[in-house]
Amino acid sequence: MRKTLLTFTLIFICACATTTTQVPEWKETAFRDIENYKKSFLTGKQNAADVQFNRAREAIASGNNLNLLAKLYLTKYALQRAALEDFNDGEFLRINRLHPVSANLAYYNFLMGSVNAKDANFLPDQYAGLIKPLRNKDAAKGLEELLAIDDPLSRLIACGVWVKHAPYDDYILKLGVNTAAEQGWKKPLWAYLNALQKYYFQTGETAKANEAKEWLELLKR
């Protein structure tokens, strides 16, 4: 039976072979694993995410590409930021010492909340509007710019950076909750609900804090 299976799959490969585009295999594997890693991490499947991250790392390492390796680590940090977690930036800094790339450093600075004018040119376009309010710590303007980011993951990362490095209000936290909930990303959703509860608690709105707490408990059940 295995032979039959093999035969038919091989026939199918041959049939497909004529139309495939030529991308190095390691790059394709890395790309796929990174995409899967993002999904697994955000949906709270940490075990799967670890495996996929390591596989992507291996694939990129076998292509001897420090630039992409740095991007992989930055992606990991960005996801952790999006889930309001702290990250250990040792690996990126090591890579950056050996093979500095402006775009990567700019992105790293953005995640650390310290963007200067030079970095702004190298950041992905979607974050361009956010730089000024982030530097001025202007929450109202910041919310506007956050809402203008189309890609949900980018918006969530930006929210995470904002919450970590600038004064925030419950609107920004709620934006995080809604963005995560729309995509079904459990991990950031819980993190934002938690943050919302803490925020209400600190501002003395105990009723709302309790409500947020119970809400989260109901989801976790």
Next chain:
Amino acid sequence: MPISREYKVGVFVIGTAATILLALLFLAAQKGFFQTSHTYTLSCRTGDGLAVGMPVVFSGFDIGRVHSLELDDKGAVLIKIRVPDKHAKWIRQDSFFVLYRPLIGAARIVVNTDHLESPPLAEDKIAEVYVVNDINDAIEKIQPLLETIERLSRRIDSMAAKTDEQVFGREGTLPQLNKILKDAAGKLEKLETTVDNLNKISKDAAEGTQDLGALRADIDEVAQTLNKVSRDIDALLYKQKKPEIKLP
């Protein structure tokens, strides 16, 4: 006064005999010869795959053996399992028993206990055994996949002529096939762990290990092939979308 030779020989013989006896006793005790055990009776609708001496497993640990098998008046199989006293605590009233027959490797009875605080299972009570049969499941699952691939390979030429929507659309043939293949690859990868475990178990049986090694290589190859197929289809489907690694 010198000790007589007879006396010395006597002491030596008695000493040796005592040492041997002690060693035997020690071994027997270690093997659980003096251990008292509980016997539980389970029932199963089929004796297929059951054997005397089969392990009873809890959380991956051997906690007992199948002691005897017999048929009752209604034709059901009664399985008597013997569990040493120290392991009896894992068997509770709400434990459920599964006869697990993996695709590769020996069958075993798996005990699942959710609530360790519930009262212990009475020895005169007969618990039901559920059967999980990897072999049949695997064949059942692979069968439709085979048929799909067969059908597809026969129609692959005519497919190219059809409209893109029918082939490449969300509900088209290729995305669905892609999903099936990915599924199959995942299942085969899972199988690898089973083989790995089995490799560990049967280290001593040199010949068996060799066979398994060959089988493993086979599975590796099939998994790789399937992965490649799914990658090719991915490339085919998303040929506009270049795999460019960007910062999110």
